[in-house]
Amino acid sequence: MINIPKGTKDMLPADSHKWHAVEAVARSVARRYNVKQIRTPVFESAELYLRSIGDEPDIVNKEMYIFEDKRGRRLALRPEGTAGVVRSFVENNLGETLPLKVFYIESLYRYEQPQAGRYREHHQFGAEFFGSPLPSFDIEIISMAHDFLREIGFDGDGLTLELNSIGCPTCRAEYNKALRKFLADNTDKLCDDCKRRATTNPLRALDCKVKSCREIYKSAPSIRDHLCDDCKAHHKAVTDGLDAAGISYTETPDLVRGLDYYTRTVFEFVRGGLTLLGGGRYDGLCESLGGKPTPCVGFGCGLERLIDGAEKSGIAFERPAPDVYVAAQCDGARGECARIVRELRGGGLAAETDIMGKSLKAQFKYADRQGYKYVITLGESELESGVYTAKRMADGATYEIRKTDVLGDVRRII
Numbered sequence: 001m002i003n004i005p006k007g008t009k010d011m012l013p014a015d016s017h018k019w020h021a022v023e024a025v026a027r028s029v030a031r032r033y034n035v036k037q038i039r040t041p042v043f044e045s046a047e048l049y050l051r052s053i054g055d056e057p058d059i060v061n062k063e064m065y066i067f068e069d070k071r072g073r074r075l076a077l078r079p080e081g082t083a084g085v086v087r088s089f090v091e092n093n094l095g096e097t098l099p100l101k102v103f104y105i106e107s108l109y110r111y112e113q114p115q116a117g118r119y120r121e122h123h124q125f126g127a128e129f130f131g132s133p134l135p136s137f138d139i140e141i142i143s144m145a146h147d148f149l150r151e152i153g154f155d156g157d158g159l160t161l162e163l164n165s166i167g168c169p170t171c172r173a174e175y176n177k178a179l180r181k182f183l184a185d186n187t188d189k190l191c192d193d194c195k196r197r198a199t200t201n202p203l204r205a206l207d208c209k210v211k212s213c214r215e216i217y218k219s220a221p222s223i224r225d226h227l228c229d230d231c232k233a234h235h236k237a238v239t240d241g242l243d244a245a246g247i248s249y250t251e252t253p254d255l256v257r258g259l260d261y262y263t264r265t266v267f268e269f270v271r272g273g274l275t276l277l278g279g280g281r282y283d284g285l286c287e288s289l290g291g292k293p294t295p296c297v298g299f300g301c302g303l304e305r306l307i308d309g310a311e312k313s314g315i316a317f318e319r320p321a322p323d324v325y326v327a328a329q330c331d332g333a334r335g336e337c338a339r340i341v342r343e344l345r346g347g348g349l350a351a352e353t354d355i356m357g358k359s360l361k362a363q364f365k366y367a368d369r370q371g372y373k374y375v376i377t378l379g380e381s382e383l384e385s386g387v388y389t390a391k392r393m394a395d396g397a398t399y400e401i402r403k404t405d406v407l408g409d410v411r412r413i414i
């Protein structure tokens with residue numbers, strides 16, 4: 001027996017309706033924001049991620065699935081969605097009409113230690129907007145994320161929007177000096193990773209998960225005290241816009257996110273200590289990947305965490321019931337059962353008849369287990385009269401169905 005790789009999960013048929021429901025909400029919200037879908041390859045040149053995510057985050061350092069193909073090209077399974085979308089934007093010249101707004105529903109790969117909400121393969125619904133430096137862009141992406149989560153069923157209880165600004169390269173340079181000094185002063189108390197980050201990428205240290213480091217960083221200088229006037233004004237306009245839109249948030253000065261490409265706005269929707277959705281602005285990424293300078297915002301929502309978090313919040317995903325089961329009382333009726341099912345399916349209904357040679361009793365049991373709304377039973381007398389009976393499974397009510405217009409009669413009762 002060969003087992004599933006560590007840190008991965010099958011999506012089993014019994015859970016498929018949850019994924020369909022979540023993806024349907026994602027597509028519906030995207031349509032209403034006029035956001036078009038994009039699909040990029042599951043593997044890209046490893047260099048793409050090294051250059052965009054930065055060389056310090058764990059994702060790149062420890063978690064990337066990097067391999068060489070038969071010609072020795074260095075490739076990586078995508079660990080996140082943004083870099084591939086930006087590569088495609090630049091390569092396909094998608095910036096001719098701005099704004100460009102795209103979404104994706106994709107699988108991602110990170111070599112993490114599996115634990116609750118952390119997998120080696122996970123899926124994200126993500127969106128990336130290209131083209132505007134204005135705060136209205138940040139508000140639009142947060143509003144889309146917010147609508148998505150609300151329509152999944154989260155009503156704000158236990159789900160917090162954490163918001164911060166991590167400044168632009170100008171104010172970050174000033175801040176990095178203060179942070180470097182703080183880290184140097186505390187260096188003997190830091191974990192080995194943070195000792196290295198203290199010189200290579202001090203902001204990254206603040207994202208450290210080690211408890212003792214987290215304690216120390218509570219008294220670290222805050223980026224918020226070092227924002228330049230433009231970044232301050234931008235952040236103020238974002239919060240004003242969120243207030244006006246009725247989207248509540250918590251100012252979270254120590255939120256830095258785990259990827260290097262962010263500038264200014266960063267945000268996370270958090271439930272029970274786990275981030276369901278995270279994103280922010282990344283104004284420098286297009287240019288650093290060889291494109292024209294293009295300001296962008298985006299988010300990614302982990303779908304495994306989302307479904308899990310939704311169920312823990314008491315949100316039920318309805319399983320749509322199939323419409324009509326057509327049961328054969330005798331073998332002579334099986335041909336007509338198959339014809340009826342073809343007619344119903346042709347009319348868009350979910351219909352099934354026995355293909356296992358089951359007894360009538362077993363067919364009813366199956367129809368009941370599958371949650372069929374109606375069962376039509378065909379025996380000798382029905383074949384003769386051309387008049388069938390549909391039984392509503394919920395309450396046993398019966399309806400007459402004519403052979404001459406099965407679809408029409410079934411539509412009338414459904």
Ligand code: HAM
Binds near residue numbers: 278298303
């Ligand atoms: P991220 O915060 O790395 O951001 O991931 C986004 C979300 O994906 C997380 O909040 C979490 O729900 C889920 N996630 C991440 N890693 C795992 C994992 N190992 N197992 C299960 N779920 C996971 C990004 O990926 C950015 N590309 C988001 C973005 C788009 N920023 C701008 N545009």
